[in-house]
Structure formats: C-alpha cells, structure tokens
Amino acid sequence: MELQLLKCPGCGAKLPPPSSPNGILTCDYCGAMVSAKGAAIWPKPARPADDPPFAPDRPRVTVANTRYVLLGRLGRGDGSDVFLARRDSRITELVVLKVARALVDKDLLAHEYEVLEDLQRTKAQGAEYFTRLLPQPVARGTVKDPEGVARAALVYRWTSGFQHTLADVREVYPDGVDPRAAVWMWKRALELLGFVHRAGYVHGAVLPPHLLVHPRDHGLMLIGWSSAGKIRNLMPLVATSASHRDFYFDAMWDGGGVPTPASDVAMCARSIAWVLGGDPATGSVPSHVPAPLAELLRAQHTSSGGSGLEVDAWSVKELVSTAAQEAFGPPSYVPFTLPGWR
Template sequence: MSPGRGPRPDPRTDFDPDDDHRKKAPTPRPAPAPAPRSAPGDPDFAALVAAVHAAGAPGELFGTDQPARWYRRMVRILHPDTTTGDRATATAAFARLAELWAEHEGRGGAVLETRTRRYRMGPLLATGDLANLFRLGHADGDVVLKLPRSPGDSDLIEREATALAQLARDGDPRHRAYVPRLVETFRHEEPGTGVRRTANILSDHSEFVSLARVAESYPDGVDPRDVAWMWRRLLVALGHAHRAGVLHGAVLPEHVLIHPREHGLVLVDWCYSVTTPDTPVPALVARHRDRYPPEVPDRRPASAGTDVHMATSCMRDLMGTRAHPALLRFAAGCSLPDQRRRPQDAWRLLAEFDELLEDLYGPRTFRPFTLKE
C-alpha cells in the first residue's frame, strides 16, 4: 500500500520510490456450530445446490411462506464451515445463497445501514480465505464489504481493522495508497439467523488482479523485467507498513494485487497482521503452509524478515525458470531459515535490489504489461 521529497506516489502510476482456508494457532475457540441436517452427497444437498444456482430471483428459492425459516435451513446445509463434504461446492452455493437473501431483504436491492452510513448491497466480488467480499454502493463511491463466513473469525477481521487504522494514523501519507483504506468497521447481524460477526468496509480495488491470477496467465513464468516493478512496489508497501509498526504476516499471491496497465500495487488482507512487538503471526493459511518461514508454524515472534521471506517467495515463483541466476541468489539471501540473518529493512533492501537491476538490465524503462487470456 528511502522516503524522500516529492509528490505523493500513486500506486496506479509508475514511479521511483527512491525518489522519495487458514489454520489457526492453538488458542481457545468458540464451540463448533451445530452439524448440518444434511451432508454433501445426500440428495437434499445436491438438490439444494442445484436449486440455489438455478434461482433467478429470491422468490424462486425462498417462496412467500416463512422465507426466513427456509433461509436458516439452507444456511445449515450449505455453510462451508459446517459442511462435511465438498467444501468448494458448498462455498459457491453459499455465496449465491447470500446474494439471493440480500436481494430478498432489500425488496429488489438490499440496504446496509451502519451507525454512520447507508449503503446499497451489490454483488459478491470474491470469496477469500476467511470472508466473502461484496460490492457496496455509496454516494461517495463504491466500497467493499468484507464479511467473515464464520463468527469465530471475527477476531482476525478486527485485527485487520486495527492494522489499517494504525497504518492510516502512523504511516507516511505518500505511501498509504499501497494498502486498503478502512472506511469503517462494525458488528453485523445476519438477517434471519441473528448471528453477529465483525465486518470491515474497505476501499474498492476490484480493477486490480492478484499475483495468483498473473501466475495463471503466465504458466511458463513472467519476464523478470516485468516482475521487477512488482517486486519493487511490494517492497515499498512493506517498507511503509514496517515503519508504521505493522507486519503483514501473510504476503501470499492472493494478497498482492497489481494493476497491469498502470503498474500499481496494493497489499490486501491484513487479517494476519502483527502490531505488537515480539508477537507471533496469529494464524496461517493452511493451503499455503509451505510458503511460510519456520517462525510462523513454530509460533515464534515474527519480524520484518518474515514478510520479506514471503514476499520473496511470491516473486521467485512468479519468475519460475526465467529467473536470472543473480536474482535467484538475491532471493536466497532473503529466504534464509534463520530470520535473524534475513534483511529486516525493506527500504534498504529496495536500494540493493535497484542496484542489482541496473547491473542486469541497465536504466529502468517503462514496460507495458498485460495478462494473457
């Protein structure tokens, strides 16, 4: 989301910064939700999944007789945190179910009201590790609702709100565009069930794409000269955060967003962040366990070197076999098992990286970048 003089950088433009599902740590957890009445694989589950995806309007699914009762029953069957079968199928159906119920509640356009604002509910944008992301319409411009699927993950949503508020307060204003803006955080009560969970409303970056999407577009690896600008901007985002006293804790391909045409970058999903010194990362994303440095699964305190290690992994994998040997040596020095031996200053590391890039490719020039279909 070394600082010098000059105008505030915009993540959507090329600039020179030198010119200026998770596995939680073993902590006490709330009691598990009741088991669903019917499990994936049962006829009821398969029929319900088909009905949810076939429904073109809320009335086709909920009917007019006790719609809230039918909705609660469907939630019990489809909720991805209580399903016992194909979680991906349940997650997709549950997301569509949430959209239909939101439309039902709004009588043709759901309205979300907080203590300070009134929003118009929009479509589901994405399904993340912990939460569903919905577009919200507002007179000041569209924003994004981040709503955890499980109430037990509210603590991580609150952690994100704390981190983003600290970055806005203590971070260098010139670099704040490298992280999402926290519009507000509030307690959300789910219609029909009364379940309460913490939700965040964030700035909208739906025009950006993740590094995971970039990797899919370039299965044989991305040209290192293109990876260079992504790597540099990611180091800017980390340098900005670390100087404000915040560690990201989960620098993963899905959490690094770029704007291909305008060479912008935003580091998202601060749910795993650390704002207190000598504190472990609170949780890890289980499917990415191999990407974490040893201190995270070992529950040892994280450091700036934790983020550097994970950021380096993203960029090394993005280049694949196209990486220059010198870049691989640079990456190896950032990925040492002992975090005390890794770089701890992202700004200084950026300066070293720039020197290496100039040695390899000469003066920097703007290279248009597009995704392959």
C-alpha cells in the first residue's frame, strides 16, 4: 500500500487524506485547491501584503542600524532629551532613547553606557535583582536631528511602571509627600546604592530627577550615570546640575572633592528631605515629619557627605527602618498614588 503525505503547494500546510484517488482537496489555511496526487489545480495564493507600518505619522530615528519609532518625550535633563520609543519592526519592544543636546556631551553618554554595561556584568551580591533597577543597555550610536546633525544617543530597555521622578513627585505634592511614603523611597534608594557601592562604583549625582519611583510596587530605579566612577579610581565630577546646586557639597561643586559612597548617601538624604517639602541645603523638613525621621535626615545631611568617613548604605537603611518603627510602629503597606496610577 502506497502512503503519500500531501502538503499544500500554496502554504506548506498538511492536507488531510483524500477520500478517493482522484479527489480534490482544499487547504484550510490558504484556500488553495489540490488534487489527491498533490498537483495544484488552482493558482497559489499571492504572498500576503506586509502589515501596514505602525503610526506612519510619527518620527523615526536609527541607532546602530536599528530603526525606532518615537512615541513621546519622557523627560528633559540638563544635557539630554529622553524619549519613549519602540523598535520599528513586526517583532518589537519598547525602549528608552537618550539623546545628547550638545555635541560635546558625547563623551559623557559614552562613559554612562560603559559604566552601566560593567554594572550589568557584576557578580556583586544581589546583582540578579538590583541590575534590573538600573538602565539596561541595548545599543549606542548617533541619531540625526531635523537639521541632519548627528548627536550621541543611547538605547535602554523600557521598565514598565518607572515613569515618575522625585521631581515629578514634588510637583504633585508641593507641600511634601506623606512621610510614610518617603520612608520606602529612602530605603529603596539606600538598598540600590548599597549594591552599587559593593559593585565598586559611586553614582555621584543622586538627585531628584535621577530617582524614578514605581508608586504601586513601592520600587525605585536610579538613572543619570554620566557622573559615576569606580571607587578605587575616584575623580572630581566632570559635570554637575546647575539647577540642583543645594544637593551637592561645596568641595564637589568646586571641583576640589570627589564623589564617594558617603556623598551618595548624603545626596540621597537631601533628595528625601526635599521631596518631604524640606530644604536640601540645610536638611530641615516640615514640622509634620516625625522627629525620629527628621533627626536622622539632619544627621545624614551634616555627617556623611563631606566627612570622608566610611559610610555603608545598608547600615543607614537599618537606621531608617529603626526611625520609621519608632515613628509609625510596625511596617505596613500604605498606598501611594501619582497621575496615571490607580
């Protein structure tokens, strides 16, 4: 008995066994008609047209031979513009595109990318978790602006939910956030800084626009890595944010001091004091902030950043937990909302 496996000549799909030697089969997938002997008796269907392009009216840029569709602006830093984009192909992904405005800043972006690549490769304790809370490099290259000028650009993976900075939080809560919310922001930031320091790096610019929060999950990401450096080879900051002068220490601002783990922890405390409605220059906070937290913020503001002493972010995080326990009792989940979140 002869067995014959029939396949559709139009699309390659398997055909069911014919009911008779001279029967006619119709492919369920593409509609082609085939004789029981396998010969096509109806023309093969034309190749289906490609899918229509996604949002053809939106601008497109190419980085490292990959084209991206710009979906909107995420933020504007001192030297860069940051956009949400998606790869312009059928199999796509969302990305963050960071583009330098000034041509001279290309070295800063290159340095940032190299630091983050190194951190993604680190074997420091907790890397499997904490590297997801850092920008994850995808590609780097240049993009051409509307005038045809090539500007340095970086592409990072998009992490859903992390779309609000502490600067955005202060705009929504101009009188300061609930101190209970500031506690989890502070603790998440210190945990991440603890990992970064143990991986051998300092961030150097722990500022409100570089701290992204996830309001529902009480998570935090750290971005803005152009000032980062290795602890064993610390150098003065090559760039500072003029709009955030009060978050730096005088020696760092004047170029005579170098960023250290202690300065990262202290700048973090200044950012938390600010988002509470306080003054980063003095560490003072509004009177509604419980005394244990207010005292700890002032202590971190005055003793960490300029002292040169060894400071461990994990130890400071435990101090925050103790102060929060004294102020609010046992830990509990407190809902925190921002525009776009329920």
